[in-house]
């Protein structure tokens with residue numbers, strides 16, 4: 001199972017429709033400070049169901065919607081779609097390819113979609129249960145985590161062990 | 166006023182007597198991970214009177230004494246001396262050069278020296294009062310501080326402002 | 331549940347000891363201990379690292395780069411027990427020196443048979459180790475766009 | 489004491505606004521605010537950063553490199569009010585890209601007339617900007633030694 005495509009529009013600094021295609025090997029993402037690399041990581045977490053805005057460096061979920069620049073007005077919606085190749089049939093579905101999408105409107109209204117059809121957040125969580133791919137799995141590693149896992153806040157460390165058990 | 170020489174023996178990984186001479190411009194310290202660069206920073210903080218072992222990444226002050234290797238036994242004492250050029254007479258002393266030293270024995274006995282003569286910690290603190298050079302001045306900046314000064318733990322931030330006032 | 335946790339812990343511990351040697355060297359040792367094996371669900375899990383030639387001491391005394399490698403060894407030790415199909419690493423290589431980045435990349439390459447990696451980096455060695463490279467830019471002020479980059483450094487067709 | 493603090497705050501704020509423009513660009517803005525100017529000794533001090541073209545938002549949304557530059561601007565803004573004779577920077581340049589490292593080093597060079605800098609770094613540009621270079625090694629296992637290095641990279645006489 002691997003991620004084959006990420007589509008974003010209106011998500012953080014990705015105001016315009018953006019598409020990234022991934023191979024199932026090693027992909028590197030590079031660019032200057034502030035250009036949007038970590039925002040791509042936030043988009044993946046968000047579309048997989050992340051509920052805590054603080055994990056996405058935002059005070060409220062509304063802040064992930066493109067908030068405008070000198071040349072562009074703020075947008076009214078953020079949408080991210082992630083295409084997953086289900087080649088090893090790890091996901092409990094007959095589809096060989098699954099597209100998970102999430103939309104957020106400034107009104108606060110939220111939508112989740114599976115293969116472009118609306119569903120509940122619950123359906124997405126159930127789909128990824130036990131695949132190690134849920135929003136709070138340990139599949140995203142950043143420097144701040146290094147400090148947490150080694151410091152004596154053994155709770156974080158314990159939490160990871162329990163997830164694996 | 167600037168630091169002209171640092172001498173260490175038995176301090177952390179600097180088992181053997183080591184001397185560094187600094188110019189009053191910009192000095193860079195380089196080397197592989199774990200070779201001892203941050204230990205040099207710890208030595209400077211320590212000789213200027215740092216009392217919290219946690220600031221020096223140690224559980225107890227005794228841990229700053231060289232604790233041995235395959236080829237060498239642990240040492241019984243750590244000693245650091247810092248030579249300061251008092252060229253602008255900022256330090257309240259007639260000397261144009263001041264040497265501050267600190268020793269720690271495994272017994273727990275601690276010694277402070279000014280110009281190679283024993284003195285009390287108090288004398289060193291008084292000497293550096295108001296020079297911005299005390300052990301807890303903001304003259305040592307590391308990445309962890311960046312996180313603290315920007316996070317909403319506004320106490321750290323306030324503390325720095327108060328120090329400057 | 332207690333037994334399940336203890337069994338998992340043992341597997342993570344074995345992986346950790348082995349991965350530590352891969353990221354450091356054969357002479358380096360590390361260990362994972364439960365402070366109270368009678369109470370696995372509540373006690374603290376301690377990490378002991380003993381880089382070669384050095385006496386064992388708390389991991390707090392390790393250098394920035396050594397701590398990063400130790401944490402990577404632990405995170406991958408856990409991951410081996412319950413593999414995740416993908417792993418995103420955001421600038422985790424920043425504190426590492428050249429020699430350690432090589433070891434780290436070798437480990438990534440080894441795991442990439444079963445796991446897809448997305449690495450955000452500023453490091454040239456990491457870029458060269460990747461199969462695909464995406465550049466992110468902000469040509470238009472405040473708006474990000476991506477461009478696929480050929481490993482020679484020239485952008486692929488837009 | 490309250491007046492002293494407010495006066496100091498104002499000076500730090502002016503320095504911060506100016507240094508931010510130096511480290512970012514002329515079009516970038518930042519500000520420092522006391523949440524309650526009636527109560528300077530107790531209220532929170534807020535940082536607002538507004539990089540060019542982007543709408544102002546909490547500094548939390550800034551990138552890793554932008555946060556580092558913002559913190560450097562603030563730390564040096566405070567330092568200008570009460571200069572310290574020396575400043576030690578331990579791998580503070582690690583999150584910065586090439587362009588930002590140049591700006592950072594330019595600022596260091598400017599301040600180095602009145603302040604002695606000790607920079608611990610893995611970065612080549614930072615090494616090249618230094619007047620003196622010390623290498624630290626562990627030839628003997630677990631024991632550090634230093635060697636003065638000529639900027640061409642060859643060790644100076646032992």
Ligand SMILES: Nc1ncnc2c1ncn2[C@@H]1O[C@H](COP(=O)(O)OP(=O)(O)OP(=O)(O)O)[C@@H](O)[C@H]1O
Pocket residue numbers: 011012013031032033034035036037038039040063064065066067068472539542549550551552553554583
């Ligand atoms: N809702 C939003 N609308 C517009 N821009 C946003 C929004 N949220 C965040 N940004 C911008 O995105 C930028 C941060 O991008 P990101 O964190 O991805 O950078 P980065 O490429 O990871 O940089 P670094 O190398 O420094 O870590 C910030 O400058 C911020 O202003």
Ligand SMILES: Nc1ncnc2c1ncn2[C@@H]1O[C@H](COP(=O)(O)OP(=O)(O)OP(=O)(O)O)[C@@H](O)[C@H]1O
Pocket residue numbers: 176177178196197198199200201202203204205228229230231232233381384391392393394395396425630
């Ligand atoms: N009391 C001690 N006796 C002997 N060795 C010690 C002692 N205290 C710390 N060390 C060793 O010093 C090393 C850490 O050195 P230091 O933190 O200076 O590295 P560094 O050069 O800053 O590396 P990095 O680039 O990774 O930050 C550790 O490997 C640790 O084992």
Ligand SMILES: [Mg+2]
Pocket residue numbers: 037038551552553
């Ligand atoms: Mg980032």
Ligand SMILES: [Mg+2]
Pocket residue numbers: 202203393394395
């Ligand atoms: Mg260090």
